[in-house]
Each structure stands twice: as structure tokens, then as C-alpha cells.
Amino acid sequence: MGYDLGRFQGDVDEELICTICGGVFQEPRQVSPCEHCFCDECIQEWVKHQQTCPVDRNPITPSSLGPAPRILRNLLARLKITCENEQFGCQAVVKLDGLDSHLSQCEYNPKRPVLCEKGCGLEVPLDELPDHNCVQELHKVINTNEKRIQGLEERIQEQDTCIGHLREEVSILKELVRSFRTSANGIGTPDETERAIQTGRWLASLKPAKVKRWGGMISTPDGVLQNIIKRALADSGCPQHLLSELMANAHERKWPPGLSTLETRQLNRRRYEQYIAKRVPGRQAIIIMASDNEHMGESMIVEPGIVMVFAHGVE
Incomplete structure (x- = not known):
């Protein structure tokens, strides 16, 4: 709906008046190809019931609506309008393009948010302040936040599930690739493929x-x-x-050259942090799979992986 003509200072050109509501354009839209303009709310409601232009009756559709010309918007912006809170005592007259900014700060605006000074500290519309109940409003805030938290937790759970599935697929693919590489003819047998799938699923669960x-x-x-x-x-x-x-590779005698002696372990200790490892559930031990650690090179990993046991320090 357009702005009431009676709120404007001076004459308003008839080209700036909506023929549907009779008010000054509010958020004007232009119909193509006839180029007639109307308030956005007015023409949107119109086309729901009639598929013709209100002025010349040419066929129109929702897709026919576009932004109003810049010159029309500039003319509207220069019009001077009284504040809609005039009935509450506001005497301000502002340019139309500054009306929203004025209303957000107008001290006579009954809907202007103010801070409750009774103790809750919530922002309340000025006209609702006399009937404002801190306890009830705080309960509403708590309930709303609880619902938001529940919604976020559900979304996190869904994402965790998706991530879990992706990890499983990645682990399976890695094990399949490893299986094919170690196969004698470069093509995994059905049994080798099934074992690779089982291994990938298990690793994804750790x-x-x-x-x-x-x-x-x-x-x-x-x-x-x-x-x-x-x-x-x-x-x-x-x-x-x-x-x-894996258990055969739990002792240094089966570890790769970079880990096989105390001396080589001391030389390579800076590289340990680069390992991608899985936790042995409930134990101070880890599994370092070859499929996860190709970046470490043959001197730091063996097929299918290494088990390392610790006295302490595993999380």
C-alpha cells in the first residue's frame, strides 16, 4: 500500500501516485512492456487475481514486474513527508528516503524498542512496556533458546552422521587401492575386495x-x-x-627401517607428529595404517600397518 497523500508537504506529481491504492508509491515496481508503475504490495496482490495491467489491460505475469526507473525513485526520495507518529506528538518532516531511519529513532514511535529497567534487561516495544512481565518474557527467551539449541544439536548430529559415512567411504577406498596395489596381478579378487571393505569400515569406526x-x-x-x-x-x-x-607388526623387529632401532627412532622423532593414527579402544596403543600414511614413505611404514603400544601419553 502507498503512502497517504495527506502526509506530504506541497503538491505531489500524479506520476508518483499508484492507480491501485491512490497513495504515493511505496517500493514501486514497473510492469513491462507497458512501463506502468505501482506499489510493490499492490501489484503483487493484483496479479494473484488478474493477469492484466490495471491501466491499459495488457497481459502481465509476475515475471513482468521489475524495478522502477531510477529517475522515479529519485523523485520519490526528494518528497517531504510527516512522521507517521504525528498523532503521538512527533512534528518531524523528513525526506521520504530518510523516513525509515527517522522511524527507528523517533522518540514518539510506540514500537520503538527500549530497555526494560525492571531487572530483565530485555528490549521491549515502548507501548508494551506497561504490561511487560519480566518472568514471563525470560521464560519465552529460555524456551526459544532451548529450541534453537535442540535444533542445532540435531543438525550437528546429522552432520556427524554424514561425516561418519564419508570417513567410512574414504577408508574403504583407501583399503581398496591398497588391496589392488598389493595384489599379484594388480586386480583385487572378490575376497580381497571384501576384506578391504571390512577393513575400511572398521577403521572408520575408530x-x-x-x-x-x-x-x-x-x-x-x-x-x-x-x-x-x-x-x-x-x-x-x-x-x-x-x-x-597388525599384531605381528607390534614389535620393533617388524617395524620399518626408520623405527627398527632406538637410534633410528631418535633420528626420526621429529616426524612422529606427521603420522595419522587410530586409537586402540580403551588401551594406550595406536594403529598406524599404511593406507593412511603413504606420505610418510617406506622407511616409516609397512603393510598393512603398525601397532604401537605406550606406557602413557595417548589420547
Whole structure:
């Protein structure tokens, strides 16, 4: 709907008046190709019921509506209009393009937000302040925030699920690639493919590991300790075909050259942080899979991976 003509100072050109509502254009829109202009709200409502221009009855559609010419918008901007809060005492006369800015600060605006001084500190429309109940409004704020938090938690859960699926797919693809590379003819057999899929799914279910104290590494775990780690891996769902291979690589005698002796481990200790590792659930141990650590080179990784046991320092 347009602005009431009676609010303007001086004469208003008839070219600036909407023929639908009879008021001065508010957010004008132009119809093509006839180039007639109307208030946006007026013409939007019009085309819902009639598909012809209100002036010349030429066919129009919602897609026919476009922005009003710049010269028309400039003419509107220069018009002077009284504040709509005149009935409440405001005597201001402003240019039309400054009306919104004035209304947001007008001290006579009954909807102007003010701070409640009763204790809640909420912003309240001026005309609602006498009936404002701090306790009720704070309950509304709490309920709204709780709903937002619940919505965010649901979105996070959905995203976590999606990320989990993506991690599983990536792990499976990595294991498939590894399987094909190690296969004698470069093409994985159905059994090798199935084992790669099982391995990828299992790895995706494990949490990433962070080692804070590499000095706590036990490079020569005894049989009892190895059995404890083996049982933890089995309980986590480690595929049987992989379990024995990993546990065989839990001792320094099966580690790659860069880790096989105390001397080489000390030389390469700066590289440890580059490992991508998985946590053995419930134990101070990690798994460093070859498929995740190709960037480390052959001197720091072996197929299918390494198990490292620690006295402490694994998160």
C-alpha cells in the first residue's frame, strides 16, 4: 500500500501516485512492456487475481514486474513527508528516503524498542512496556533458546552422521587401492575386495589418536601385553584377516627401517607428529595404517600397518 497523500508537504506529481491504492508509491515496481508503475504490495496482490495491467489491460505475469526507473525513485526520495507518529506528538518532516531511519529513532514511535529497567534487561516495544512481565518474557527467551539449541544439536548430529559415512567411504577406498596395489596381478579378487571393505569400515569406526608422549613408546611389548592389545582390537571389530598381521607388526623387529632401532627412532622423532593414527579402544596403543600414511614413505611404514603400544601419553 502507498503512502497517504495527506502526509506530504506541497503538491505531489500524479506520476508518483499508484492507480491501485491512490497513495504515493511505496517500493514501486514497473510492469513491462507497458512501463506502468505501482506499489510493490499492490501489484503483487493484483496479479494473484488478474493477469492484466490495471491501466491499459495488457497481459502481465509476475515475471513482468521489475524495478522502477531510477529517475522515479529519485523523485520519490526528494518528497517531504510527516512522521507517521504525528498523532503521538512527533512534528518531524523528513525526506521520504530518510523516513525509515527517522522511524527507528523517533522518540514518539510506540514500537520503538527500549530497555526494560525492571531487572530483565530485555528490549521491549515502548507501548508494551506497561504490561511487560519480566518472568514471563525470560521464560519465552529460555524456551526459544532451548529450541534453537535442540535444533542445532540435531543438525550437528546429522552432520556427524554424514561425516561418519564419508570417513567410512574414504577408508574403504583407501583399503581398496591398497588391496589392488598389493595384489599379484594388480586386480583385487572378490575376497580381497571384501576384506578391504571390512577393513575400511572398521577403521572408520575408530577414533583418531593423539600421542602426547612419544617417549612412552614400548617398542618390545611382551607376550602378555600383546595379548591384551590383540583382545582389545578383536573386541573393537578388527577383521580376523587383519588382526594377526597388525599384531605381528607390534614389535620393533617388524617395524620399518626408520623405527627398527632406538637410534633410528631418535633420528626420526621429529616426524612422529606427521603420522595419522587410530586409537586402540580403551588401551594406550595406536594403529598406524599404511593406507593412511603413504606420505610418510617406506622407511616409516609397512603393510598393512603398525601397532604401537605406550606406557602413557595417548589420547
